[in-house]
Amino acid sequence: MGVCVSNLVVQYGTTRAVDNVSFEVRDGEFLVILGPSGCGKTTILRCIAGLVEPTSGEITIDGRVVNGIYPSERNIAMVFQNYALYPHMTVHDNIALNMKMKKIPKPEIEKRVKDVALKLQISELLQKKPRQLSGGQAQRVGLARAMVRDPAAFLMDEPLSNLDAKLRNEMRDEMKRFQKITGRSIVYVTHDQIEAMTLGDRILVLNHGKAIQIDEPRKLFDEPNHLFVAGFLGNPPMNIMPCDVRLTGAGRYDMKFGSNRVKVEIKDSMTPSASTSMGFRPTDVIISDDGPFRASLDYVELLGTEMNAHFRIGEGRFIARLLRDSITEKLFQTKSGTDVSFGVRANRIFIFDSLSGHRYNALLDSADA
Amino acid sequence: MVTPSELFRYAIHKFRHLLRGNGGTEELEINRMSLPRKLLLEAAMIMVAVVYVVPFYWMVLKATRISILANFPPDLNPFSRTSFNNFINNFHQVWSFGNFPTWYFNSILVSSVVVTTSVMVGAMAGYAFARLKFRGRNILFYVVLGTLMIPFPVILIASYVFMVDIGWINSYQGLILPQIASAVNVFLMRQYFLTIPSEIEDAAKIDGLRPWQIFYRISAPLAKPAFAASAIYTFIGSWNNFLWPLLEAQTVNYWTLPLALNFFKGANGTQIYWNQMMMADILALIPTFIIYMIFERYFIQGISLTGTKG
Ligand SMILES: Nc1ncnc2c1ncn2[C@@H]1O[C@H](COP(=O)(O)OP(=O)(O)O)[C@@H](O)[C@H]1O
Numbered sequence: 001m002g003v004c005v006s007n008l009v010v011q012y013g014t015t016r017a018v019d020n021v022s023f024e025v026r027d028g029e030f031l032v033i034l035g036p037s038g039c040g041k042t043t044i045l046r047c048i049a050g051l052v053e054p055t056s057g058e059i060t061i062d063g064r065v066v067n068g069i070y071p072s073e074r075n076i077a078m079v080f081q082n083y084a085l086y087p088h089m090t091v092h093d094n095i096a097l098n099m100k101m102k103k104i105p106k107p108e109i110e111k112r113v114k115d116v117a118l119k120l121q122i123s124e125l126l127q128k129k130p131r132q133l134s135g136g137q138a139q140r141v142g143l144a145r146a147m148v149r150d151p152a153a154f155l156m157d158e159p160l161s162n163l164d165a166k167l168r169n170e171m172r173d174e175m176k177r178f179q180k181i182t183g184r185s186i187v188y189v190t191h192d193q194i195e196a197m198t199l200g201d202r203i204l205v206l207n208h209g210k211a212i213q214i215d216e217p218r219k220l221f222d223e224p225n226h227l228f229v230a231g232f233l234g235n236p237p238m239n240i241m242p243c244d245v246r247l248t249g250a251g252r253y254d255m256k257f258g259s260n261r262v263k264v265e266i267k268d269s270m271t272p273s274a275s276t277s278m279g280f281r282p283t284d285v286i287i288s289d290d291g292p293f294r295a296s297l298d299y300v301e302l303l304g305t306e307m308n309a310h311f312r313i314g315e316g317r318f319i320a321r322l323l324r325d326s327i328t329e330k331l332f333q334t335k336s337g338t339d340v341s342f343g344v345r346a347n348r349i350f351i352f353d354s355l356s357g358h359r360y361n362a363l364l365d366s367a368d369a
Numbered sequence: 370m371v372t373p374s375e376l377f378r379y380a381i382h383k384f385r386h387l388l389r390g391n392g393g394t395e396e397l398e399i400n401r402m403s404l405p406r407k408l409l410l411e412a413a414m415i416m417v418a419v420v421y422v423v424p425f426y427w428m429v430l431k432a433t434r435i436s437i438l439a440n441f442p443p444d445l446n447p448f449s450r451t452s453f454n455n456f457i458n459n460f461h462q463v464w465s466f467g468n469f470p471t472w473y474f475n476s477i478l479v480s481s482v483v484v485t486t487s488v489m490v491g492a493m494a495g496y497a498f499a500r501l502k503f504r505g506r507n508i509l510f511y512v513v514l515g516t517l518m519i520p521f522p523v524i525l526i527a528s529y530v531f532m533v534d535i536g537w538i539n540s541y542q543g544l545i546l547p548q549i550a551s552a553v554n555v556f557l558m559r560q561y562f563l564t565i566p567s568e569i570e571d572a573a574k575i576d577g578l579r580p581w582q583i584f585y586r587i588s589a590p591l592a593k594p595a596f597a598a599s600a601i602y603t604f605i606g607s608w609n610n611f612l613w614p615l616l617e618a619q620t621v622n623y624w625t626l627p628l629a630l631n632f633f634k635g636a637n638g639t640q641i642y643w644n645q646m647m648m649a650d651i652l653a654l655i656p657t658f659i660i661y662m663i664f665e666r667y668f669i670q671g672i673s674l675t676g677t678k679g
């Protein structure tokens with residue numbers, strides 16, 4: 001049941017818009033596809049909808065392979081970023097068109113239109129034309145048009161990104177409610193990580209047409225298995241510091257960044273010559289005189305109850321997101337260029353291969369400056 | 370200075386005022402102008418109006434004269450009692466002289482068939498070029514565009530010979546068919562369809578419309594302004610077409626109105642009877658005028674759409 005995409009490839013000339021992507025959307029699951037603009041999110045969605053013919057790969061909806069089947073026969077509904085309402089039809093007719101095409105009897109159509117209009121609070125708008133609607137209202141109509149079909153899955157392509165920030169927050173709650181009242185699978189595309197984190201049961205992170213990681217939001221944030229995910233999620237995202245690596249024993253390595261050294265045990269194999277990076281989240285930095293590392297302070301930004309302290313280590317830079325307390329407050333008085341001692345919360349240092357982006361399964365032994 | 374575009378919008382504003390007794394609701398720059406600027410604009414408008422109106426006035430005036438000779442002093446009032454009698458007289462002469470009912474019928478038949486088919490063909494071809502993916506689409510489109518570069522007189526003789534060979538001289542199909550193929554309409558329609566977001570058509574596919582239904586239920590209704598513009602331009606072109614009917618219609622029965630006007634020019638040997646000719650002109654203008662009155666809104670829309678305005 002749900003939606004299953006396997007080995008999907010879409011090639012446009014020399015660009016590979018979707019590169020061998022596989023994932024499954026479980027029945028009733030809210031799956032978010034997250035990635036930067038141009039990474040192939042829309043193309044995946046359009047393949048599921050049947051608007052783009054995949055170069056290769058198989059798409060299954062509700063247990064049925066739908067490759068080559070006309071969009072309306074796939075038992076899906078789609079919601080568009082620009083709403084894509086029919087400008088020359090009333091809201092009522094926009095919602096009713098798909099039922100008219102199916103030759104559903106008129107009284108039944110009226111009943112169902114009324115029903116969804118009530119659920120999405122657009123009953124007053126039924127006789128209006130799309131151009132008379134605000135952005136939020138237009139997208140509600142878009143949702144109603146999708147919902148009235150009662151499909152196996154909803155496909156949503158950045159449905160909130162044309163709305164202003166305040167409305168977007170309201171509509172985000174609306175989307176959650178939408179999932180509850182429909183109880184159907186939702187594939188939701190966005191480039192906004194807050195939307196992805198708050199809405200998704202699971203998130204598929206996409207980059208350059210490749211599926212990078214699919215996981216629950218919490219797992220994705222706490223245990224990114226790829227450099228791209230680490231650098232994409234979080235605001236500010238994870239600090240990535242290039243390291244020099246030296247093999248010291250079986251599976252044991254010395255990693256140096258600036259004058260700082262970390263001894264790690266790596267469970268999977270690593271070539272010592274490979275370029276390696278160390279990552280830690282800005283929120284996991286602890287400023288403390290007995291911290292194992294040293295970095296030179298660049299400048300400090302006040303955010304209110306928190307602050308961003310910018311540091312340099314050699315060529316590298318990183319940010320610490322700190323709560324203001326008696327210790328961190330001193331950084332405001334510290335001169336730029338001064339060395340500061342710091343540590344990173346236990347088990348919150350990640351080791352990545354800089355080229356492939358792969359995260360090593362690493363265990364921290366000790367750290368010192 | 371008053372710019373041409375201000376002038377144009379003001380002219381339309383004035384014109385609507387004249388036709389409907391209101392100037393529309395849109396806010397015009399003119400309403401916010403200073404007095405000297407307004408006066409300047411008004412003066413410019415009057416001059417433009419004079420340039421346009423004088424020929425019409427002269428046409429009506431000439432149609433109310435008895436002979437080609439000028440009276441002295443000239444009577445410049447076309448609405449006097451004698452003028453009216455002369456007018457009726459000229460009308461009878463002209464009407465009985467030629468076969469106006471047939472010419473009206475021919476002109477209306479040819480123009481209406483040309484307009485409907487040419488616009489439909491243009492819309493469908495334009496839609497195909499804008500939306501459908503098929504082999505050779507771009508090459509074909511450039512070929513269509515290329516025909517825009519060829520002036521009609523260049524292919525005139527070839528077309529004529531072709532018509533002779535297939536025996537279509539003196540026939541309605543011969544009058545109509547060559548006027549249907551219009552690269553302008555194809556191009557105009559294609560450009561307009563390209564401005565419609567393709568997601569609307571995607572939504573229609575998901576809603577269960579097949580490509581043909583998408584065209585006539587969604588895309589075509591949305592392209593109404595483009596339909597209006599190409600219909601108007603095609604109508605003007607076809608109604609005023611002189612060169613092609615001149616070759617094609619070699620008997621009086623297949624003449625259209627422009628040929629009839631030409632006939633009055635030379636009907637009486639070398640002498641040109643201006644009064645009769647102007648009378649015929651008025652008769653030929655009536656249908657155009659009626660059509661303009663009915664579709665005035667679309668004329669203005671069409672002109673604005675194709676960017677002829679300043
Ligand atoms: N119809 C198309 N023809 C050619 N290239 C396309 C087409 N649609 C998308 N692309 C390319 O495929 C890539 C992915 O596009 P898209 O799926 O729209 O990305 P996203 O939705 O993540 O921003 C982009 O590089 C885009 O330029």
Ligand SMILES: [Mg+2]
Pocket residue numbers: 038041042
């Ligand atoms: Mg997109």
